[in-house]
Amino acid sequence: MDGNITEEQQVEQIKAWWKENGKAIVLGAVIGLGGLAGWRYYQAEVQSAKEQASDAYTQVINRLESGSDSAVADVQAFIAAHESSQYSVLAALQLAKAQVANGDLDAAAEQLSWAIGNTKDEAILPVAQTRLARIYAEQQSFDQALAELDKVTAQSWQAKVSELRGDVLLQKGDTVAAREAYVAAQQLAGASPALQIKLDDLAQ
Known part of the structure; x- marks a missing residue:
């Protein structure tokens, strides 16, 4: 402001400026506060949904482990209701495990295929693929x-994958390729002590 104007003139200039810009400032503040409140509400809703999904997951898995007659249907309903959540993928893994125990390999394979197609989690994906x-x-x-097995890209799983590849090749009857896979697995970090036993068996 001009240093030569009186205090009264300064007050009048402030009033004029506020009259011109005040509404925009107030509106901006309201929008800003409203946006902050909306964002906090959204975060609270997301957290609440996660907690509800977690509780529901625990309940259906407990029923599955208890052998409840409706357990399979309950888990399938949970998966359908929470398709966008990783809890649905975890539920599919647990359901597949139960189906394998019951000898229903086709259903288990279907569940694992669904889980693989619906997750990018590097901790879950190799589990589903190897199973x-x-x-x-x-x-x-x-x-x-x-x-x-060729689809498993996680480095920390390569020793397990190579060993499992050897197991599959052995079942297939290709002992030469199986031995190569076991030897390759031995060279990798996290190799199983059982590999030497498998190699010894092949040497007999």
Whole structure:
């Protein structure tokens, strides 16, 4: 402001400026506060939904483990209701495990395939892929099992994958390739002590 104007003139200039800009400032503040409140509400709703999904997951898995007659249907309903949540993928893994125990390999393979197609979680994906490969091998679909193992890219799983590849090749009757897979697995971090036993068995 001009230093030569009186205090009264300064007050009048402030009033004029506020009259021109005040509404915009107030509106901006209201929008800003409203946006903050909306964002906090959204976060609270997301957290609440996660907690509800977690509780529901625990309940259906407990029923599955208890052997309840409606457990399979309950888990399937949970998966359908929470398709966008990783809890649905975890539920599919647990359901597949129960189906394998009951000898229903086709249903288990279907659940694992669904889980693989609905997660990008690097902690979950290799679990589902290797389990599916084991099911294919059990069904004598050895090429499918090997193809599934080829999809596992997580470095921390490569020793397990190579060993499992050897198991599948051995089941297939290809002892030479199985031995190569076991030897390759031995060279990787996290190799199983059982590999040497498997190699010794092949040498007999």
